[in-house]
Amino acid sequence: MKFTITKSNFLDGLNHVSRVIAPNSLFEILKGIKIELEKDKLILKASDSLVSVEYSVDSFEDDKEVITIEEEGQVVLPSRNFIEIIRKAPTDLIEIETVGNNILVKSGKSEFNVKGYDANDYPEFPVISKENSLKLEANVFNDIIKETVFCTAPNDQRPILEGVNFSLSNKILTATATDSYRLSRRQVTLNDEDSNKEFNLIIPRKALTYFQRMIENGKDQVEIFYENNRIVLYYQNVVYTVLLISGNYPNTNKLIPTVFECTFVANSREFFSAVDRVALMSREDKDDIIKLVVTDNLLEVSSQSKELGSAVEELKVSSTLEDEKFEISVSGKYLKDAVAAVAAEEIIVKFSGELTAFIIQPSDYHREIIELILPVRTY
């Protein structure tokens, strides 16, 4: 293998694929990045065995030569050190040549001879059937991930809760995540062409987090191919192959209350800041308890810590109440996460009882998003 490549293009690819690498992988070779030089492009591959990523660099970019290919071939690079070698290279053009599994890197007067691994020892990525697919705008997919992934359970005893459930039925794509203390659900209505597609998948948090980072500021579309136990995500020059979480995701629809004894509408930023401040007194306690008291168009947010002291703040809201007063205790962190996810100027908070789950939504319902939180019992 022998080629010359523009430093920035090479570095972008290396940095991108290296993100999925598990630095403490059991398999030495999975700490590396496989590069495959074909006749008109360079492909970079990395995997942590659950998420695999493939990144292509075409030899020409808008008629500008990015890679000069002299001899095709493939090798596995030791990722961590190699990326730094490229990053610190003194010139804009980098010459790569392999001699066996050794990689010679030349840049100006700097020469490296880097020990690599045999490309034949690198596992083949699975091939997926292209029968079932769905297209989503990158920015919509980005929103869906951001709005749900924070509610997945960290290292839960039930692995299914470590992923986000994506289900498609009657043109409605529903993404749901819950750690069993709170839940986030976002729905999107798809185009007519997708009207008879159906699926029900659990995508692991880790894969979604990587993918979201890539499409964060993205235009274009994401194309998703799905099978029973895996999906492949295509976006621009990158392909992610993801092993799905197997199992049946719980039916969470029945958890969402529909009858309410108290609601209030508040300015999101004001509510978030008040909770954020008051939580300074609760955040170090295990339950991180914030108390909300709703009276006529007034919300009191407070907390109390034996050790630190207490905090209280009042907010003007628009409330509806069955009784004179409604009180509930809730985790400050969950409250902040939910308000941030709803990302609306005004939110509506709807309570169905002091000990039952309550929901937070945009006050104008302009996005189909529901945040559900279980209160904390304080007695």
Add this chain to the structure above:
Amino acid sequence: MKFTITKSNFLDGLNHVSRVIAPNSLFEILKGIKIELEKDKLILKASDSLVSVEYSVDSFEDDKEVITIEEEGQVVLPSRNFIEIIRKAPTDLIEIETVGNNILVKSGKSEFNVKGYDANDYPEFPVISKENSLKLEANVFNDIIKETVFCTAPNDQRPILEGVNFSLSNKILTATATDSYRLSRRQVTLNDEDSNKEFNLIIPRKALTYFQRMIENGKDQVEIFYENNRIVLYYQNVVYTVLLISGNYPNTNKLIPTVFECTFVANSREFFSAVDRVALMSREDKDDIIKLVVTDNLLEVSSQSKELGSAVEELKVSSTLEDEKFEISVSGKYLKDAVAAVAAEEIIVKFSGELTAFIIQPSDYHREIIELILPVRTY
């Protein structure tokens, strides 16, 4: 105690003094910040028992009222949480009032009742005699610290090496630090008025690091009062009291070679970058060995790692040689630290033998700085 203060002024002071606090201090009260409200100023105090800092906020700043003082008094704040409470306060004016050791904080509709500590339990800061003092420009003192402190020994068996030795004699202030593998020495000639002052002190690294951070972009002068076992540093509105390291600092002058069998002059940036790149192959080895080979106006920088591979780079230099070739092995990190400390466009590197310490200086000697490094034996 009762006062109203501008958020930014209060926060600047709290942030400043909190830096010296040892979060795992044995003494609960030393995790706090003592505030003393006098008739025309607020004084903030913090200490880790070796370094103590005192920060004053005057009630008026250029005729603008910064603090409205209603009732004098003092209390000790729980630093970590309190700073966040002030940082997140919703308004620019903050009202503070104590009720016993409880601190009421009001800002807009937000109210905190923070548990503090009894100010009487906070240790008194030592008072130093103002007999012996010295003034230094802040930017000069800043340079001296930066140029030496990195050579102090981390947690050495000999505590004296954990500080920088400052000695004054014949109007020359000499700052020396060594970890016994390398040494950095900076000298400054003082004004005539200081001609008969003399001292020989060891200032702990930690104190210098705090102090340097404060004067980093500073104008004005630093005034230093010194006694046998402590110094007090005055800078603008801040006073640092520092317990010195006791003991006799070794005489390091005799370590600095004066006869050389090889020298080279190189562009600092080029040399640093070459070492930085080549060190990518050595930095994970215990000794981090970089090999330098000087021939006629040429320097070869190289490294070799069993595991990772090898790197080599050539640099044009101006060399003087007794033999045809001079070779030496040295820690890549020490080399980079030394070149960075010398901070000159061109450096001169002077070798007196392949197994003896060598020195690095600015090629035009415009600053009295010497970096000394012991080579590594490779056989």
